[in-house]
Amino acid sequence: MKGVLMFQIRRWNRSTDQSFFDHCQLESFKTTLPHAETFTDEEIQQKYEEFDKNDPIDMSSPGHVVFISETFDGQPAGLIWLHRREPFWRFIEPLAWIYNLHIIPKYRRRGLANQLLEKAEAWTKEQGLNLIALHVLERNTLARALYESCGYTLASSHNESYFYEKIII
Numbered sequence: 001m002k003g004v005l006m007f008q009i010r011r012w013n014r015s016t017d018q019s020f021f022d023h024c025q026l027e028s029f030k031t032t033l034p035h036a037e038t039f040t041d042e043e044i045q046q047k048y049e050e051f052d053k054n055d056p057i058d059m060s061s062p063g064h065v066v067f068i069s070e071t072f073d074g075q076p077a078g079l080i081w082l083h084r085r086e087p088f089w090r091f092i093e094p095l096a097w098i099y100n101l102h103i104i105p106k107y108r109r110r111g112l113a114n115q116l117l118e119k120a121e122a123w124t125k126e127q128g129l130n131l132i133a134l135h136v137l138e139r140n141t142l143a144r145a146l147y148e149s150c151g152y153t154l155a156s157s158h159n160e161s162y163f164y165e166k167i168i169i
Contacts, residue, residue, distance in 0.1 A: 007077055007112060009119050012066040014059075020076045021066060024102040032137060057083075057099070067119050069103075069112050078103035080116040084127055090156060091133065095165075096124040098134035101143075117150050124168050133165040 012021065029048045030036045036044065057064075063084035069077045081099040085091075098120060103112050124132045134152070136143045138160045148154075152164040 006072055007069050007107075007110075007115070008072060009067050009069050009115060012068050012079070017066070017068055017076070020068070021079065021081075024079050024104075025100060028100050028102045031140060065123060067116060067123075069107075069116055076104070077107040078112045078116060080120050082120050082123060082132075084129065090163075091131065093131065094129055095131040095133055096120065096127065096129050098132065101134075113146055114150060117147075121166070121168050130168050131165060132168055133163065136162050136164065138162055 066081045080101045085097045147164045152166045155165040156163045
């Protein structure tokens with residue numbers, strides 16, 4: 001049944017989904033570390049805490065939304081975290097920013113990332129926004145291929161950072 005989609009998407013509940021959110025954040029952070037396999041779990045956790053301390057994001061501030069993909073029996077399979085952002089850097093109008101898209105490994109290659117991106121794009125439209133954007137590392141070729149296959153275009157690159165965007169009509 002690997003290819004069959006048997007998932008639902010819902011908004012997160014901070015009180016019941018926080019540990020899943022934290023797990024996904026840490027797992028996604030690991031992918032940003034060159035040679036992550038050489039670090040212990042404790043070292044990775046410490047590096048993540050340092051990163052979070054240096055670049056804190058207040059999830060309780062307005063404009064943040066997280067959608068959880070889960071099996072119909074309630075097992076979380078992935079998430080997408082978005083934020084309505086005011087113009088910054090090269091963006092001249094408010095936009096939706098994807099902070100994280102993470103699928104649990106055993107649920108990958110089943111279309112969940114596409115479903116979550118579609119949900120993010122619908123939310124963007126509901127917010128009256130017409131641009132959604134994100135950052136991904138150059139070496140994350142699987143994520144880059146996913147975004148490109150979903151209509152995201154490379155807006156800019158700098159060192160190892162690639163910035164993608166998609167106009168929502």
